[in-house]
Amino acid sequence: MMENEKLQVLLSKMTVKQKVAQLLQLNPFYFEADRNEEQITGPMTDLHVTEEEIGLVGSILGVPDAENARKIQNQHLTTDPNKIPLLFMIDAIHGYKTIYPIPLAMAGTFNPAIVEETASMSAYETSTQGHHVTFSPMVDLVRDARWGRVMEASGEDVYVNQEMARAFVRGYQGPANELHGNQEKIAACVKHFAGYGMVEGGREYNTVDLSRKELFQNHLPAYEAALDEGAKLVMSAFNLFEGVPVSANTYIFRDILRERLAFEGVTISDWGAVKELVYHGVTGGKEGAAELALKAGIDIEMMSSCYIEYLEVLVERGEIETAILDEAVLRILTLKNDLGLFENPYRGLDLENKELSEEHLDIARRAAEESFVLLKNDEQTLPLNTEAKVALVGPFAESDDLLGGWVIFGKRDETPVLATKFKETFTNATVVPTADHQTITDAEIAEAVAAAKLSDSVVLAVGETSDESGEASSRSNIQLAAAQQKLIKAVAEVNENITLVIFNGRPLELTGIEAYAKAILIAWFPGSEGANALTRVLSGKVAPSAKLTMSFPRAVGQVPIYYNQLPTGRPVDAADADAAFASSYLDVANTPLYPFGYGLSYGELTITDWSIANTQLQKDEAVSIEVTVANTGTTTTSDVVQLYMNDPIAAVSRPIKELKRFHKLTMAPQTTATITLTLLYKELGYYDSQTNYRIDAGELHFTVGFDSAHVSERKTLTVKEGS
Numbered sequence: 137m138m139e140n141e142k143l144q145v146l147l148s149k150m151t152v153k154q155k156v157a158q159l160l161q162l163n164p165f166y167f168e169a170d171r172n173e174e175q176i177t178g179p180m181t182d183l184h185v186t187e188e189e190i191g192l193v194g195s196i197l198g199v200p201d202a203e204n205a206r207k208i209q210n211q212h213l214t215t216d217p218n219k220i221p222l223l224f225m226i227d228a229i230h231g232y233k234t235i236y237p238i239p240l241a242m243a244g245t246f247n248p249a250i251v252e253e254t255a256s257m258s259a260y261e262t263s264t265q266g267h268h269v270t271f272s273p274m275v276d277l278v279r280d281a282r283w284g285r286v287m288e289a290s291g292e293d294v295y296v297n298q299e300m301a302r303a304f305v306r307g308y309q310g311p312a313n314e315l316h317g318n319q320e321k322i323a324a325c326v327k328h329f330a331g332y333g334m335v336e337g338g339r340e341y342n343t344v345d346l347s348r349k350e351l352f353q354n355h356l357p358a359y360e361a362a363l364d365e366g367a368k369l370v371m372s373a374f375n376l377f378e379g380v381p382v383s384a385n386t387y388i389f390r391d392i393l394r395e396r397l398a399f400e401g402v403t404i405s406d407w408g409a410v411k412e413l414v415y416h417g418v419t420g421g422k423e424g425a426a427e428l429a430l431k432a433g434i435d436i437e438m439m440s441s442c443y444i445e446y447l448e449v450l451v452e453r454g455e456i457e458t459a460i461l462d463e464a465v466l467r468i469l470t471l472k473n474d475l476g477l478f479e480n481p482y483r484g485l486d487l488e489n490k491e492l493s494e495e496h497l498d499i500a501r502r503a504a505e506e507s508f509v510l511l512k513n514d515e516q517t518l519p520l521n522t523e524a525k526v527a528l529v530g531p532f533a534e535s536d537d538l539l540g541g542w543v544i545f546g547k548r549d550e551t552p553v554l555a556t557k558f559k560e561t562f563t564n565a566t567v568v569p570t571a572d573h574q575t576i577t578d579a580e581i582a583e584a585v586a587a588a589k590l591s592d593s594v595v596l597a598v599g600e601t602s603d604e605s606g607e608a609s610s611r612s613n614i615q616l617a618a619a620q621q622k623l624i625k626a627v628a629e630v631n632e633n634i635t636l637v638i639f640n641g642r643p644l645e646l647t648g649i650e651a652y653a654k655a656i657l658i659a660w661f662p663g664s665e666g667a668n669a670l671t672r673v674l675s676g677k678v679a680p681s682a683k684l685t686m687s688f689p690r691a692v693g694q695v696p697i698y699y700n701q702l703p704t705g706r707p708v709d710a711a712d713a714d715a716a717f718a719s720s721y722l723d724v725a726n727t728p729l730y731p732f733g734y735g736l737s738y739g740e741l742t743i744t745d746w747s748i749a750n751t752q753l754q755k756d757e758a759v760s761i762e763v764t765v766a767n768t769g770t771t772t773t774s775d776v777v778q779l780y781m782n783d784p785i786a787a788v789s790r791p792i793k794e795l796k797r798f799h800k801l802t803m804a805p806q807t808t809a810t811i812t813l814t815l816l817y818k819e820l821g822y823y824d825s826q827t828n829y830r831i832d833a834g835e836l837h838f839t840v841g842f843d844s845a846h847v848s849e850r851k852t853l854t855v856k857e858g859s
């Protein structure tokens with residue numbers, strides 16, 4: 137590995153133009169590469185870059201495969217006089233070629249180990265195709281199901297978000313962060329810094345207005361966790377913070393990211409975000425945009441050309457100090473060096489290809505099985521008897537749209553459909569697919585009804601398509617399409633044993649159809665092995681064990697709805713509440729249809745006892761909470777013990793409940809287990825309005841349960857001394 141001094145020497149030999157080119161990131165459309173529409177992940181506008189500049193560019197995103205990566209790197213090393221290798225980046229968000237469930241589903245596993253395993257598999261496949269960085273994980277806290285990008289998030293909880301951020305980064309970069317010596321690992325780019333999850337109205341690319349207190353309390357912790365694990369890059373968000381676009385926001389990038397979080401890695405703009413400063417109305421043109429973004433601390437400009445067109449002259453005129461340019465370039469050179477690119481610009485390309493290998497499909501299958509959320513299972517409708525006559529009906533019965541919204545290289549036509557796997561296990565199954573998910577003909581409904589009449593039970597495979605969630609896919613209506621609701625109702629009229637298997641990238645409003653089903657299984661977008669995994673769960677080979685990390689609303693009008701809300705001055709459940717003037721809706725309850733942390737299994741665990749070991753806590757002591765769980769049933773069962781905290785009196789209003797720890801257990805029948813959950817003193821505090829972190833002396837309340845809405849009686853911990 138090169139010494140830092142050698143990088144300094146290299147930097148000192150570079151011309152300003154060469155330095156600025158290191159800050160430019162283009163996609164393969166500017167190179168002699170095979171390319172297709174799928175690699176375009178943002179608007180393609182004409183960039184003003186010359187052939188010479190393309191020859192000097194620092195990084196590239198979205199190269200299609202190893203062959204092109206090799207070709208482009210080869211070519212680049214002949215055009216760059218300093219022979220600085222190109223850095224290849226990609227959106228491998230939930231797998232590369234072997235696709236695992238969308239991140240929102242993965243978070244619901246409440247199992248960081250499987251998240252790490254899938255991320256590690258993704259890193260491997262990504263590296264073998266010549267990429268060095270993935271634009272993942274997205275750690276934005278989300279509360280609005282209308283926003284399509286919730287599929288990329290870990291949900292509405294700060295702690296889950298932190299744990300998943302850590303797991304993804306460990307999986308990509310390896311626990312020791314030894315990217316140099318380990319070509320199977322790649323660098324993680326955590327995004328979208330910061331606050332992007334709060335877009336108003338859930339509308340993509342929209343305005344955000346967030347207080348500093350909220351930013352510190354709810355949004356930064358997952359970034360801190362990712363950086364603590366060693367994440368190498370941070371991507372800027374498209375939104376504003378306090379009126380200033382994040383990509384030009386010195387407070388966000390310099391004061392918080394560099395100073396407070398002590399981040400030393402590379403920052404990158406989101407696609408076109410530097411040029412978009414003009415549209416935000418904070419500068420009159422691209423020159424101003426370049427100046428604002430670099431000064432704010434954005435090192436790489438992705439897919440717009442403000443830097444390459446204007447930085448040279450800005451530096452020449454003294455409007456930007458060379459030192460600011462140099463620090464950005466040095467960070468990029470350092471990342472290339474950390475990855476070992478100076479020694480081997482073809483890093484990863486010679487690794488054995490394991491795409492869709494048995495080993496990787498096995499990981500994808502296990503991840504999918506652990507990500508399905510069982511919302512309802514009346515009369516133990518599931519698992520289904522494999523001998524029974526089951527009708528598999530609906531738009532997703534034969535759909536290959538199982539991979540999800542953030543997939544560039546996974547192939548739908550290589551993905552087994554549900555019907556194929558289902559028929560292998562359920563030998564008496566009848567399959568009645570519909571051609572579309574929005575338009576279902578009367579003839580199709582009649583055929584489904586006829587099959588349902590002749591069957592013991594019906595599995596309705598319904599949902600939204602993968603392009604209805606993800607980037608640029610916000611929706612104001614989050615119900616199933618009207619035609620699917622009609623289909624469900626028609627089938628339910630002739631057969632009451634209905635299981636809904638729902639494919640979705642976001643919490644849906646299921647109120648109108650939930651009563652028609654005895655069982656509801658949320659499949660999300662389950663990836664390459666989705667059909668297999670679903671069949672194994674429906675047949676009882678494996679039991680569901682996932683939990684929601686985002687509340688499912690009763691009505692879209694409740695959104696944003698999240699469990700860790702603040703108290704109101706007029707709570708509906710106060711002893712002296714005057715119903716007419718309490719905080720509520722006239723037409724819907726305050727509660728969600730299915731709450732955070734909720735999800736059933738085929739068996740049931742019970743918490744039989746729990747206690748706080750030390751109810752008086754001195755400064756810097758840890759608190760231990762013991763929970764005893766029993767499986768009194770007849771089947772091996774998994775569930776997630778959840779520990780919630782409430783700080784009843786603080787300088788700022790604190791959430792009625794916040795998750796502090798979780799622990800997933802798998803228990804054999806007729807066994808008990810005791811787990812210990814330990815919280816550190818420093819984890820018991822909060823941020824006040826001045827963004828000071830404080831821990832107050834006084835009482836804290838704890839509860840435990842298997843979901844956020846059904847918890848034990850509270851127990852009290854007294855913190856003896858604040859700080």
Ligand code: GLC
Binds near residue numbers: 177178197607
């Ligand atoms: C996008 C996204 C970002 C992604 C990037 C590169 O527009 O917002 O998440 O990583 O472009 O494709």
